[in-house]
Amino acid sequence: MSGDGRGWERDWEEGTPVPLYIVTGGRTDAGEAQVLDLVTLIVARSEPQPGMRPEHVSILRLCAGPLSVAELSAYLDLPFSAVQVLLADLIADSLVEARQTRAAHTAAADPDVEILKALIDGLQRL
Amino acid sequence: MDCNDSEPPLGPRHEDLLPASTERSVKVVVVGGFGVGKTTMVGSVSEIRPLTTEETMTQAGVGVDDLSGVERKTETTVAMDFGRITLNDRLVLYLFGTPGQQRFWFLWNGVIAGALGAVVLVDTRRLEESFPAMDRLEQGGVPFVVAVNNFPGAPVHPVRDLRSALDLPEHVPVVGCDARRLDSSRDVLLTLMHHLYDSATATREFL
Numbered sequence: 001m002s003g004d005g006r007g008w009e010r011d012w013e014e015g016t017p018v019p020l021y022i023v024t025g026g027r028t029d030a031g032e033a034q035v036l037d038l039v040t041l042i043v044a045r046s047e048p049q050p051g052m053r054p055e056h057v058s059i060l061r062l063c064a065g066p067l068s069v070a071e072l073s074a075y076l077d078l079p080f081s082a083v084q085v086l087l088a089d090l091i092a093d094s095l096v097e098a099r100q101t102r103a104a105h106t107a108a109a110d111p112d113v114e115i116l117k118a119l120i121d122g123l124q125r126l
Numbered sequence: 127m128d129c130n131d132s133e134p135p136l137g138p139r140h141e142d143l144l145p146a147s148t149e150r151s152v153k154v155v156v157v158g159g160f161g162v163g164k165t166t167m168v169g170s171v172s173e174i175r176p177l178t179t180e181e182t183m184t185q186a187g188v189g190v191d192d193l194s195g196v197e198r199k200t201e202t203t204v205a206m207d208f209g210r211i212t213l214n215d216r217l218v219l220y221l222f223g224t225p226g227q228q229r230f231w232f233l234w235n236g237v238i239a240g241a242l243g244a245v246v247l248v249d250t251r252r253l254e255e256s257f258p259a260m261d262r263l264e265q266g267g268v269p270f271v272v273a274v275n276n277f278p279g280a281p282v283h284p285v286r287d288l289r290s291a292l293d294l295p296e297h298v299p300v301v302g303c304d305a306r307r308l309d310s311s312r313d314v315l316l317t318l319m320h321h322l323y324d325s326a327t328a329t330r331e332f333l
């Protein structure tokens with residue numbers, strides 16, 4: 001899939017019902033546009049505030065420490081794409097930090113050797 | 127493992143919290159035909175009780191009437207089980223088990239995109255059921271290993287025969303496993319990681 005000629009703010013993945021929200025990069029940054037993956041780790045950067053929508057409050061509570069978008073989806077009992085939308089708001093307001101986003105138009109991950117070594121070491125200890 | 131409750135837990139238990147320093151995460155998918163042991167494998171290696179994430183898929187209906195311009199859409203919810211392995215205070219691995227209804231998870235592109243690699247689970251009684259999953263991985267450029275689940279009464283084929291029956295290139299590892307066992311499932315994941323490591327360190331001219 002090529003990203004040429006697609007929208008700046010959002011993008012569509014065939015089959016999924018909502019746009020793939022671009023959370024960093026894209027138009028202004030030099031880097032590739034980044035989206036939230038199932039395994040992107042979310043960490044709260046703020047306490048819940050009065051007047052926030054309840055889903056946002058729940059996310060901030062759940063993400064006191066790092067938690068993947070997939071885990072958020074499971075604990076909130078919401079579809080992945082619904083959580084992506086909720087998180088896009090929180091990221092835009094700098095209320096959460098997203099670690100390990102992925103390039104919008106990626107195929108497989110291209111891991112560095114250090115990560116693979118850490119995976120082998122960690123699994124051997126299991 | 128008690129899986130008969132439909133309500134999701136309210137949040138991670140204290141012992142399920144990741145270290146605050148965790149900053150890297152990788153995704154591995156377990157694919158294969160119906161009832162081949164995907165959920166079992168995810169559960170046997172996961173440090174947390176497996177969770178479920180879902181997505182609503184839409185598919186443009188067939189028989190679209192060009193003149194009216196009205197498209198019929200069908201909606202399906204796809205649920206995936208997943209588990210987690212914390213590797214160190216920076217790195218965590220997530221393992222996703224796709225559902226047996228293959229044509230639906232194929233539509234969820236975010237599953238394959240960015241995956242580090244995949245485990246294709248194979249039941250020797252129904253080899254052909256793993257073909258669609260392998261095709262999808264090859265299209266997505268996701269490296270994989272083949273794990274043959276040893277079901278009682280299933281025919282035992284030499285790896286060489288399996289390789290040709292599955293039309294697998296020489297570099298794709300094929301291993302036997304028992305998805306119910308932690309050590310066996312862990313070894314399958316290790317085979318995948320060694321395979322990825324070898325590919326990453328091989329010089330271009332040998333590829």
Ligand SMILES: Nc1nc2c(ncn2[C@@H]2O[C@H](COP(=O)(O)OP(=O)(O)OP(=O)(O)O)[C@@H](O)[C@H]2O)c(=O)[nH]1
Nearest residue numbers: 160161162163164165166226275276277304305306
């Ligand atoms: N003997 C044996 N049985 C297994 C093995 N793996 C799974 N099973 C059994 O096979 C059955 C199906 O396993 P699941 O893990 O639910 O299979 P699945 O691939 O998730 O199935 P779907 O999601 O429905 O496609 C269960 O009863 C498991 O206990 C194995 O390695 N050996």
Ligand SMILES: [Mg+2]
Nearest residue numbers: 164165223225
């Ligand atoms: Mg299953």
